[in-house]
Amino acid sequence: MGSRKVTSSEPLDWQGKHVTVAGLGVSGIPAAKVLHARGANVTVVNDGDDARAREQAAELEALDITVRLGDGATLPEGSELVVTAPGWKPDKPLFAAAREAGLEIWGDVELAWRLRGPDAAPWLAITGTNGKTTTTQMLASILKAAGLRTAAVGNIGVSLLDAVLGDEQYDVLAVELSSYQLHWAPSLRAHSAAVLNLAPDHLDWHGSMEAYAADKGRIYEGNRVACVYNVADKATEDLVREADVEEGCRAVGFTLGTPGPSQLGVVEGILVDRAFVEDRHKNAQELAEISDVHPPAPHNIANALAAAALARAFGVPARAVRDGLRDFTPDAHRIAHVADVDAVAYVDDSKATNTHAAEASLAAYESIxxxxxxxxxxxxFDELVTKSAKRLRGVVLIGQDRALIREALARHAPEVPVVDLDRTDTGAMLAAVQEASRLAVAGDTVLLAPACASMDMFANYNKRGDAFAEAVRELGS
Known part of the structure; x- marks a missing residue:
């Protein structure tokens, strides 16, 4: 961990500045409006030219903002800055042209960071392959329990532009950041930040695991108080070691085991802090009980410890950690108990859209x-099946790429019964739940943790989880 003193950026004069905004949508439209209101000459470029895009374009053109539909590859003449939607891939021709012209490329997070006022609330930032949203919401709950004015913002909840430019005053912000957002946020400097975990994801966008990890690691750059890492995931600690931070910033680990000095962990069912206490080599502070975490699955306890570490870095008292965790209710479709039917538990973790998330979900139950x-x-899926095989009573497969999981099961868990439903229609979920109920016995958990995205069968993972819950209710009726 290198050290340096980071100074905030100077206010920018936007009057007459020619800014290109790449992409309509949830980040592009607000960015265009904000820049236009500050006197910039804004041109929005967008790949698509469908009915929705034309409707959005009309909204901006009514404000005298130029919009080019169906032409997201060409850099408008005279551009002095590009502000992009986070999902636009770095290899797009527009960005190559911008770099060739010596222009900076910002995302919406960078824009919000640059536009914040001199007395702006500090940011406690969170990223990771899985668990970002839950941890950010837990953190916001803890901060509120401490009496602080806060919000969960960024990749969830309130947009960052609204948070830094709106009328509401905040003491501190809990900020979820994706790897895409971090890629386009070169000057972000958080109070403290956490990388929860790293597993292969979005590699088609980043190009390699190394590039993906490097973008995640940007969250630590310039941290002032604490860089929070996962003791069980060495790659997150490596990112801390590589980060250039302010003098005095500390590395703080979280672990499901007994914590060492400068760590938070678990001792006999108690979440404890050995990082933000006097004489951390000898002392520990009790924060909460495992039963205060909902649900108390191992990966969710890890989320709670990461949130607690960031809150403690901001000076939050131990009691607020406990109260905030007790008050927190996770979003739907995140390891949510749906019902018990004939002494079998049915759990919806439709949000487990990749193997890393599914592995964490499967680790929470004994017989599945x-x-x-x-x-x-x-x-x-070989690693996932190998690690989870001993917990599996049976498997029901649905969806377009189910054969990949079936083949991994045949290699590494050949004794586990498998029902392969050759269906990708939405009604397949009812059949899957019915087949699962036949495989399950009293005390088992039927777990929807797909390890895959949902769009082959459903509009999104929420719809998939809703279909599962509806099927369970029909089963129990």
Missing amino acids: VWIAGGLAKGAT
Whole structure:
């Protein structure tokens, strides 16, 4: 961990500045409006030219903002800055032209960071392959329990532009950041930040695991108080070691085991802090009990420890950690208990859209009938099946890429019964739940943790989880 003193950027004069905004949508439209209101000459470029895009373009053109539809590759003449939607890939021709012209390329996070006022609330930032949203919401709950004015913002909840430019005053912000957002946020400097975990994801966008990890690691750059890492995931600690931070910033680990000095962990069912206490080599502070975390699955306890570490870095008292965790209710489709039917638990973790998330979900239960499958997004399943095989009573497969999971099961868990439903229609979920109920016995958990994206069968993972819950209710009626 290198050290340096980071100074904030100077206010920018936007009057007459020619700014190109890449992409309509949830980030592009607000960015265009904000820049236009500050006197910039804004041109929005967008790849698509469908009815929705034309409707959005009309909204901006009514404000005298130029919009080019169906032409997201060409850099408008006279551009002095590009502000991009986070999902636009770095290899697009527009960005090559911008770099050739010596222009900076910002995302919406960078724009919000640059536009924040001199007395702006500090940011406690969170990224990782899985668990970002839950951890950010837990953090916001803890901060609120401490009496602080806060919001969960960024990749969830309130947009960052609204948070830094709106009328509401905040003491501190809990900020979820994706790898895409971090890629386009070169000057972001958080108070403290956490990388929860790293596993292969979005490699088609980043180009390699190394590039993906490097973008995640940007969240640590310039941290002032704490860089929070996962003791069980060495790659996150490596990112801390490589980060250039302010003098005095500390590396703080979280672990499901007994914590060492400068770590938070678990001792006999108690979440404890050995990082933000006096004489951390000898002392520990009790924060909460495992039963205060909902649900108390191992990966969710890890999320709680990461949130607690960031809150403690901001000076939050131990009691607020406990109260905030007790008050927190996770979003739907995140390892959510749906019902018990004939002494079998039915759990919806439709949000487990990749193998890393599914592995964490499967680790939470002892005897499982697993419902899996969907769009694999290039993933392989051998490691997941190997680690989870001893917990599997049976497996029901659905979706387009189910054969990849079936083949991994045949290699590494040949004794586990598998029902392969050759269906990708939405009604397949009812059949899957019915088949799972036949495989399950009293005390088992039927777990929807697909390890795949949902778009082959459903509009999104929420719809997939809703279909599972509806099927369970029909089963129990």
